[in-house]
Amino acid sequence: MKGISILGSTGSIGRQTLDVISMFPERFRIIGLSAGKNINLLKEQILQFKPHIASVKGKNDAMTLINELTSESVKILWGEEGAEAVASDIKTDLVVSSMVGASGLKPTLAAIKSQKNVALANKEVLVMAGNILTQEALKNGVSLIPIDSEHSALFQVLRLSRKEFVKRLILTASGGPFLNLAKEKLSDITPESALNHPTWKMGKKITIDSATLMNKAFEIIEASWLFGIHPNSISVWIHPQSIVHSMVEYIDGSIIAQMSIPDMRIPISYALSYPERLPLYDSENPSRVFSELTFEDADYEKFPAVPLAYLALEEGGTMPAVMNAANEIAVQYFLQGSLKFIDILRVVKMVMESHKTLSGESINEILESDKWARSATESVINGLTSRNN
Amino acid sequence: MKGISILGSTGSIGRQTLDVISMFPERFRIIGLSAGKNINLLKEQILQFKPHIASVKGKNDAMTLINELTSESVKILWGEEGAEAVASDIKTDLVVSSMVGASGLKPTLAAIKSQKNVALANKEVLVMAGNILTQEALKNGVSLIPIDSEHSALFQVLRLSRKEFVKRLILTASGGPFLNLAKEKLSDITPESALNHPTWKMGKKITIDSATLMNKAFEIIEASWLFGIHPNSISVWIHPQSIVHSMVEYIDGSIIAQMSIPDMRIPISYALSYPERLPLYDSENPSRVFSELTFEDADYEKFPAVPLAYLALEEGGTMPAVMNAANEIAVQYFLQGSLKFIDILRVVKMVMESHKTLSGESINEILESDKWARSATESVINGLTSRNN
Numbered sequence: 051m052k053g054i055s056i057l058g059s060t061g062s063i064g065r066q067t068l069d070v071i072s073m074f075p076e077r078f079r080i081i082g083l084s085a086g087k088n089i090n091l092l093k094e095q096i097l098q099f100k101p102h103i104a105s106v107k108g109k110n111d112a113m114t115l116i117n118e119l120t121s122e123s124v125k126i127l128w129g130e131e132g133a134e135a136v137a138s139d140i141k142t143d144l145v146v147s148s149m150v151g152a153s154g155l156k157p158t159l160a161a162i163k164s165q166k167n168v169a170l171a172n173k174e175v176l177v178m179a180g181n182i183l184t185q186e187a188l189k190n191g192v193s194l195i196p197i198d199s200e201h202s203a204l205f206q207v208l209r210l211s212r213k214e215f216v217k218r219l220i221l222t223a224s225g226g227p228f229l230n231l232a233k234e235k236l237s238d239i240t241p242e243s244a245l246n247h248p249t250w251k252m253g254k255k256i257t258i259d260s261a262t263l264m265n266k267a268f269e270i271i272e273a274s275w276l277f278g279i280h281p282n283s284i285s286v287w288i289h290p291q292s293i294v295h296s297m298v299e300y301i302d303g304s305i306i307a308q309m310s311i312p313d314m315r316i317p318i319s320y321a322l323s324y325p326e327r328l329p330l331y332d333s334e335n336p337s338r339v340f341s342e343l344t345f346e347d348a349d350y351e352k353f354p355a356v357p358l359a360y361l362a363l364e365e366g367g368t369m370p371a372v373m374n375a376a377n378e379i380a381v382q383y384f385l386q387g388s389l390k391f392i393d394i395l396r397v398v399k400m401v402m403e404s405h406k407t408l409s410g411e412s413i414n415e416i417l418e419s420d421k422w423a424r425s426a427t428e429s430v431i432n433g434l435t436s437r438n439n
Numbered sequence: 440m441k442g443i444s445i446l447g448s449t450g451s452i453g454r455q456t457l458d459v460i461s462m463f464p465e466r467f468r469i470i471g472l473s474a475g476k477n478i479n480l481l482k483e484q485i486l487q488f489k490p491h492i493a494s495v496k497g498k499n500d501a502m503t504l505i506n507e508l509t510s511e512s513v514k515i516l517w518g519e520e521g522a523e524a525v526a527s528d529i530k531t532d533l534v535v536s537s538m539v540g541a542s543g544l545k546p547t548l549a550a551i552k553s554q555k556n557v558a559l560a561n562k563e564v565l566v567m568a569g570n571i572l573t574q575e576a577l578k579n580g581v582s583l584i585p586i587d588s589e590h591s592a593l594f595q596v597l598r599l600s601r602k603e604f605v606k607r608l609i610l611t612a613s614g615g616p617f618l619n620l621a622k623e624k625l626s627d628i629t630p631e632s633a634l635n636h637p638t639w640k641m642g643k644k645i646t647i648d649s650a651t652l653m654n655k656a657f658e659i660i661e662a663s664w665l666f667g668i669h670p671n672s673i674s675v676w677i678h679p680q681s682i683v684h685s686m687v688e689y690i691d692g693s694i695i696a697q698m699s700i701p702d703m704r705i706p707i708s709y710a711l712s713y714p715e716r717l718p719l720y721d722s723e724n725p726s727r728v729f730s731e732l733t734f735e736d737a738d739y740e741k742f743p744a745v746p747l748a749y750l751a752l753e754e755g756g757t758m759p760a761v762m763n764a765a766n767e768i769a770v771q772y773f774l775q776g777s778l779k780f781i782d783i784l785r786v787v788k789m790v791m792e793s794h795k796t797l798s799g800e801s802i803n804e805i806l807e808s809d810k811w812a813r814s815a816t817e818s819v820i821n822g823l824t825s826r827n828n
Contacts, residue, residue, distance in 0.1 A: 206599065207695065210596075217720075285727075287727055297698075301717070301720065302720060303720030304698075304705055305697070305698040306696070306697050306698075308695050311692065325600070326604065327690055327693070330691045332606065332690045336607060338735075341733060342731070342732070344732075345727060345732075347727060
């Protein structure tokens with residue numbers, strides 16, 4: 051019986067993780083759940099999965115839950131300390147890190163330092179502090195098992211051959227909803243159309259990041275840290291069907307790919323059961339599940355996010371964290387209708403250019419740069435907006 | 440330094456194996472070469488690769504070579520004993536078994552019994568005597584490493600996860616040159632058009648087997664023996680581009696595929712260097728190597744070879760050997776212009792129906808059935824021909 055705690059249990063990945071866990075009650079039990087503001091769903095999850103410990107973002111929400119759950123034996127906490135307590139609870143074997151954005155960093159680090167294996171859906175924490183997280187994982191003897199479909203694919207395939215035989219990693223990208231939109235039309239994009247992803251149903255932030263290809267940019271950084279592969283040996287191929295989740299090319303010309311229909315429960319179940327596999331799709335008479343797979347090169351003039359990732363990795367230190375923070379704020383403004391789609395990347399680039407990179411060897415330095423970047427991004431956006439008005 | 444001997448060195452796989460070996464002289468040396476009648480090419484190979492031992496089919500050819508190679512220290516032998524001597528030479532670490540058809544059986548068995556690892560390109564020997572060969576390999580502690588691109592793909596991928604997590608093997612098939620030809624037109628096919636394979640350059644026999652899909656039928660039998668997988672868990676998907684060489688589907692819905700451009704040197708090099716990989720395609724700036732992959736179901740009414748394989752495996756014993764022998768003769772007659780393309784399968788089926796299956800537990804029983812089937816096939820073909828005239 052594996053004890054699982056979920057950071058971000060009411061989000062898209064958190065909910066699907068609970069779906070998988072409810073399919074295999076003989077294998078997993080929920081120890082802790084941590085959420086943000088969706089206390090109604092968290093309450094339902096607590097009643098169904100009976101965790102020992104749960105946490106929300108705000109104290110008031112925590113008090114509400116405590117009052118509403120007097121008959122349950124769950125301990126309710128709040129804030130960053132609450133999430134860290136969920137992440138490090140003694141009965142937990144595996145922490146699913148699926149909080150959105152930078153807020154997941156400290157709880158994820160707490161999980162690693164408490165010697166928990168981490169199933170990582172929150173790529174931003176690796177973008178911000180990949181060096182620190184991978185070093186800590188090594189020091190504490192824990193596995194970082196990616197949930198991102200691309201990195202799960204690479205993680206599955208890289209078990210095959212020693213790293214010296216790997217030529218490159220090939221990340222696939224759906225290309226998002228605007229793959230075939232003319233470059234001139236990118237400025238007209240509304241949040242509604244950007245949220246309409248062709249192949250995956252995901253949270254809002256990551257859906258916008260898919261539309262700008264910033265998600266793929268982050269994935270390059272994530273892959274580089276997770277697998278210790280130089281960014282020059284990581285390529286991106288556009289693959290609109292999202293069937294091939296990623297590939298490893300070897301020095302002999304052999305390419306090994308992991309594929310499936312787009313269903314996040316597959317990488318989630320692999321992360322939960324690794325190195326075993328769970329019978330998610332165990333039908334008696336399996337049929338052919340795809341008929342056409344296409345691949346093309348990415349247009350980096352139209353979508354400049356990926357080149358930014360190579361730049362950020364080359365610069366190193368706090369720069370990837372600044373890139374992440376600037377993007378998080380810019381996406382917020384876009385979703386509120388206060389920033390044009392095409393300006394998301396422009397703003398991120400301007401913030402990166404004005405950043406004086408620090409070594410990024412401590413979490414505090416990274417969090418300081420994150421904070422600086424958020425405020426710098428707001429200034430840049432306000433500057434743009436006032437000029438436009 | 441790995442000592443390699445090649446059974447069938449002047450054939451397509453034999454020549455490509457020597458190509459790979461000549462790229463990595465620091466890793467491999469040729470110990471023995473065995474060929475059929477192409478003594479001019481064998482002579483060149485002997486002069487270039489300096490084997491200790493070589494063998495040809497006929498005594499006269501052997502004598503000719505002995506006379507022409509007086510300055511070389513190579514020992515020249517002939518016949519089945521010659522090939523078996525090459526297969527079991529003491530300095531050999533790995534025997535590449537790439538003779539065409541049933542003639543490879545005894546030399547391949549000799550290699551296994553001499554505790555040589557075998558790189559197997561000759562699928563017919565597994566079709567004929569899969570039970571005996573895999574049992575002997577187990578008993579002698581040797582690896583059977585497939586060279587067939589499909590089985591190399593499966594061999595590479597199956598190292599990933601334990602067999603209990605495998606749902607099925609998916610063999611890909613180019614579909615051959617007549618994939619989109621109307622069924623009514625199959626009777627007009629000439630040897631010339633059948634020899635024009637869309638994606639692979641191969642020997643004549645295997646090219647015809649690709650056109651009838653008999654090659655895929657044999658591959659099902661081969662895969663079943665090599666990997667110990669029940670034939671019901673082996674599917675065939677038509678994939679005209681021959682980029683995905685085969686796939687393994689797991690119980691969690693994950694499919695792992697091995698891909699490459701169609702180049703037999705890739706599976707050959709993997710078999711030679713397993714479990715390592717050789718830098719065959721080690722370019723500095725790799726590009727995208729494919730753009731469209733399509734998959735469809737096979738039309739077994741048009742190409743009934745695959746269902747015959749399931750029947751032969753179900754019947755077991757000597758039946759697969761009879762299927763193989765009948766096909767070998769029928770293809771010979773087709774290539775000579777004495778049998779219609781569409782009658783190849785018809786003849787194989789008639790011979791199988793008239794066979795009284797034996798247990799096939801001894802090589803002699805298998806060779807007897809092989810002999811019976813060849814003669815029965817000639818009778819059936821003569822019957823057809825006289826009726827047609």
